[in-house]
Amino acid sequence: MLIIPAIDLKGGKCVRLTQGQKDAETIFSDNPVDVARSWQDQGADYLHVVDLDGAFEGAPKNLSIVEQIIKQVKIPIEFGGGLRTTQTIKTVLDLGIDRVIIGTKAIDSPSWVNELCTTFPGRIAVGIDAKNGRVAVKGWTSVCEWTAMSFAREIEKASPCAIIYTDISKDGMLQGPNISSLQELLMTVKIPIIASGGISSLKDIEALSKLPIAGMIIGKALYTGHIKLPEAKQVCNSHT
Numbered sequence: 001m002l003i004i005p006a007i008d009l010k011g012g013k014c015v016r017l018t019q020g021q022k023d024a025e026t027i028f029s030d031n032p033v034d035v036a037r038s039w040q041d042q043g044a045d046y047l048h049v050v051d052l053d054g055a056f057e058g059a060p061k062n063l064s065i066v067e068q069i070i071k072q073v074k075i076p077i078e079f080g081g082g083l084r085t086t087q088t089i090k091t092v093l094d095l096g097i098d099r100v101i102i103g104t105k106a107i108d109s110p111s112w113v114n115e116l117c118t119t120f121p122g123r124i125a126v127g128i129d130a131k132n133g134r135v136a137v138k139g140w141t142s143v144c145e146w147t148a149m150s151f152a153r154e155i156e157k158a159s160p161c162a163i164i165y166t167d168i169s170k171d172g173m174l175q176g177p178n179i180s181s182l183q184e185l186l187m188t189v190k191i192p193i194i195a196s197g198g199i200s201s202l203k204d205i206e207a208l209s210k211l212p213i214a215g216m217i218i219g220k221a222l223y224t225g226h227i228k229l230p231e232a233k234q235v236c237n238s239h240t
Helices: 032-041 052-057 063-072 086-095 104-108 110-119 148-156 179-188 202-209 220-224 229-238
Strands: 002-010 013-017 025-029 047-051 077-080 099-102 124-131 134-137 142-147 162-167 193-196 215-218
Touching (some): 002 052, 025 032, 032 047, 110 148, 124 148, 142 148, 179 193, 202 229
Parallel strands (some): 077 099, 124 162, 193 215
Antiparallel strands (some): 002 013
């Protein structure tokens, strides 16, 4: 199971938002490339990079930084944020990204996700961001009619390589993940699940390690020091 540090880009800086709120950000570094190198040096096997400006505006805005990160680290990277056209996705994958994460556009057009999974097999993940059980879109600024579970069933038909599941109410709050929702999702679909949101302690990592998930994304807790990456990996490895 992968422990995946998160690098959220906004205005060229590495930030963390609280519950996805655009105006509730904390800047952790002016140099996201240094941050990426640091996580690699601490033992990260994979990185989760999100262009928050892209998520809010509908097209990636920080690709030059993403390109620098790719050149500076040797571990694979997944990337999301504003990926809403096939050409944009091709451009990002051609940079050297391992897999991309589709969010808002997947809701609008599940058939498009099917086309992407056929064109770029094994390199398309779908992000399901849940707020009170429903799927949030457009940088978490609105909620659609789909429930998270019904959308997961629908999107599984396209055979993405993974679903990245985030409980927005938990994200950035350091209050623990939503274990019950993850258990429900694991019973709903068979494709790999990566958990995100609220992971704030080694106890949380231990609890998640007991679930049959493919990995967990950790953001704020790593930046505040609530969790240290080598310790997180050790706990995770001892339970898998």
